[in-house]
Amino acid sequence: xxxxxxxxxxxxxxxxxxxxxxxxxxxxxxxxxxxxxxxxxxxxxxxxxxxxxxxxxxxxxxxxxxxxxxxxxxxxxxxxxxxxxxxxxxxxxxxxxxxxxxxxxxxxxxxxxxxxxxxxxxxxxxxxxxxxxxxxxxxxxxxxxxxxxxxxxxxxxxxxxxxxxxxxxxxxxxxxxxxxxxxxxxxxxxxxxxxxxxxxxxxxxxxxxxxxxxx
Numbered sequence: 591x592x593x594x595x596x597x598x599x600x601x602x603x604x605x606x607x608x609x610x611x612x613x614x615x616x617x618x619x620x621x622x623x624x625x626x627x628x629x630x631x632x633x634x635x636x637x638x639x640x641x642x643x644x645x646x647x648x649x650x651x652x653x654x655x656x657x658x659x660x661x662x663x664x665x666x667x668x669x670x671x672x673x674x675x676x677x678x679x680x681x682x683x684x685x686x687x688x689x690x691x692x693x694x695x696x697x698x699x700x701x702x703x704x705x706x707x708x709x710x711x712x713x714x715x716x717x718x719x720x721x722x723x724x725x726x727x728x729x730x731x732x733x734x735x736x737x738x739x740x741x742x743x744x745x746x747x748x749x750x751x752x753x754x755x756x757x758x759x760x761x762x763x764x765x766x767x768x769x770x771x772x773x774x775x776x777x778x779x780x781x782x783x784x785x786x787x788x789x790x791x792x793x794x795x796x797x798x799x800x801x802x803x804x805x
């Protein structure tokens with residue numbers, strides 16, 4: 591009987607064919623991986639741009655106006671309080687100008703004078719020999735802010751120094767609850783409630799610019 595040798599299965603790849611297939615797959619992956627990574631990076635960039643744009647718009651539309659209102663109203667309230675707590679009896683014109691620039695409504699009437707007079711009139715009656723008052727800002731904080739209506743409330747604390755000739759200065763911390771309103775493009779104080787009264791004249795009879803509970 592004549593023996594015959596078994597032939598290799600033609601459907602089974604040989605070692606050389608398998609190596610070639612692996613090489614082709616490797617080359618394909620090398621081409622695809624950068625493309626996939628580039629696509630992923632592009633998608634991520636688009637998503638980041640959209641998210642950042644939405645956040646930026648929200649800040650611009652919602653947060654920025656409110657923050658701007660808080661900052662402007664607080665700074666104006668600080669200046670208004672400093673203006674009415676800085677008084678040189680020998681130069682009431684300057685006091686009047688500063689107060690006029692910072693006050694409106696009832697606060698302006700109480701300081702500069704309505705039909706019943708005001709703090710300015712009392713200072714004029716006290717004369718240039720009355721005590722001099724200076725103030726230094728300590729701290730402030732907005733308690734209410736309404737950007738749409740242009741209104742705010744701000745707490746302002748100052749250190750006042752009452753100065754009389756040949757006497758030690760009297761230093762006290764004073765607090766004010768200031769109601770602010772936007773008058774055109776300028777923030778002004780329309781109400782100033784002194785948390786503690788300040789007597790301007792040597793006699794102690796002159797009331798604070800905004801006596802507690804009257805505004």
